[in-house]
Amino acid sequence: MAKRILNNYFHSLFPIEKEIVQNITKTFKYFQLDKNTILLAKNKISTKTYFLEHGYMRSYILNEDNEEITTNIYTAPCFVNDFLSFFKQQPTKETYQTLSDCSFWETSLENVQTNFHNLPEFREFSRLLFVINYSKLNDRMIEMVSQKAETRYLNLLKQNPHIFQNVSLKIIASYLGITDSSLSRIRKNVSKM
Amino acid sequence: MAKRILNNYFHSLFPIEKEIVQNITKTFKYFQLDKNTILLAKNKISTKTYFLEHGYMRSYILNEDNEEITTNIYTAPCFVNDFLSFFKQQPTKETYQTLSDCSFWETSLENVQTNFHNLPEFREFSRLLFVINYSKLNDRMIEMVSQKAETRYLNLLKQNPHIFQNVSLKIIASYLGITDSSLSRIRKNVSKM
DNA sequence: GTAATTTCTTGTCATTTGTCAAGTGCTGAT
């Protein structure tokens, strides 16, 4: 499998030499998963870092009533990592599941550590990836506390329209922090306007 | 001013040699701010990293109705950073304000960069700090989407009772994503039980 | 192709939270 998409992802984030990217990605291995497969289960320790090349994924937790709360929806191409589990080598609280047939590139914690210590460019890249993820999470949190469900729905529809063709409304609803009934009503309202 | 609290903070996070910590913190400068002072204003670029030694702070944004939404409440001792602004050198969306008289240690981006490149232990520390912050933010986000206001209030009261003695209920309410009226009613309800 | 399952919508009603306005009590400036 060609690593074109993986390599391009590095270039899209910040300026970096082709040779360095190839050096970083040479340890990445390709694999595929069918729809509705668990990539990383709750309570497991993440030992790999994953790049989602094609497809859709989500992470979710179970609340006290054993309902699945979708914490994130991933649209390829992107990295899919449980930072806490991966870097602190502790069990994850979340479950990572494919929402469509997916293709991935993975590499081990050891390879990441090696690159991190040997390649300043990889450190820059990792830091940037961290910061971008942190920032997205912060934006999402601000959205959750300061905007009503309809606004959050409209923002998601605008920023990520594809997921509405590929992810069930029930999952999107739990990502928005509402029930599927409420989302259904909001969609009805919006379509009337 | 003695750097005891600052130095101890490093040791409390992970095992690290005393000499290395002293090497890291030798460039930190001490300063104080009165209550209700802006540490870092919206649209400014953060050029310093701050360690809050004593006191309480918050960060907030303005929503479309120009209401202040508290994004974070900081209880000393802790680092107070706008990661995105600091590491990408771009304007911050948030304003950082003291909620009590505060004392700080600060150092420049250049010093952080130098330490980051020269000291593997500092890289580890930074990564850990980042992962911890990311994880806290993720937990908060999950709480916001999956629990009702009363539960969020009770959790905050349990995890951080001090802030109720030091931060106004209006600010705490906006941190919890509700109005001050609602928080007042919730408190009344809870006290009845 | 048919049955089973899942997804999505909708109705009814309850609960939570917001909005606005008023009132009380505290604090700080002069």
Added chain:
DNA sequence: ATCAGCACTTGACAAATGACAAGAAATTAC
């Protein structure tokens, strides 16, 4: 000492969202 402003509470009502159940539509399994 007084006044202005702020923090907090409360009441009345409105809006948003949830809970539950039923049914329609789409998808999946066999």
